[in-house]
Amino acid sequence: MSDPKDDNKQPPQPPQDLQRQAVADSEERAKQPPLPLHEVVQAERTELMQIHGMLRCLTDVLLYADDDDSVMHSDVACVCARLLNECITRLEVAVTHHLQRLVAAATPPSSAPADSGEKP
Numbered sequence: 477m478s479d480p481k482d483d484n485k486q487p488p489q490p491p492q493d494l495q496r497q498a499v500a501d502s503e504e505r506a507k508q509p510p511l512p513l514h515e516v517v518q519a520e521r522t523e524l525m526q527i528h529g530m531l532r533c534l535t536d537v538l539l540y541a542d543d544d545d546s547v548m549h550s551d552v553a554c555v556c557a558r559l560l561n562e563c564i565t566r567l568e569v570a571v572t573h574h575l576q577r578l579v580a581a582a583t584p585p586s587s588a589p590a591d592s593g594e595k596p
Contacts, residue, residue, distance in 0.1 A: 519573055524564050531557035 512521075531553045538550035 514571075517567065521564060521567060524560055524567075528557050528560040528564070532561065 497551050510516075535553040535557060536544045538553060540546075541550075544547075
């Protein structure tokens with residue numbers, strides 16, 4: 477007998493449909509007002525961290541797979557995860573540096589005391 481949960485599963489979408497959906501999503505996002513920079517950076521950082529996590533899982537799975545090439549593929553996934561992690565770190569440093577410059581530019585210089593010690 478077939479499992480009722482299997483009846484609800486949809487077949488995977490062909491690449492053309494996925495591409496059309498991505499373009500439609502992109503066009504929809506273009507119509508919306510732009511997000512503040514910190515929200516965009518945080519969203520991209522979150523995506524990169526999720527990809528990093530998936531690659532680390534893939535590394536572990538491939539490391540213990542029975543295929544002859546699985547160890548090599550595991551090493552490739554590990555290098556990809558490391559590169560993503562370095563990218564995230566550089567992104568965080570760049571954003572922190574940029575924010576520090578903005579704060580420094582917005583902060584008025586401290587003014588020297590008006591009293592120079594002379595009495596009128």
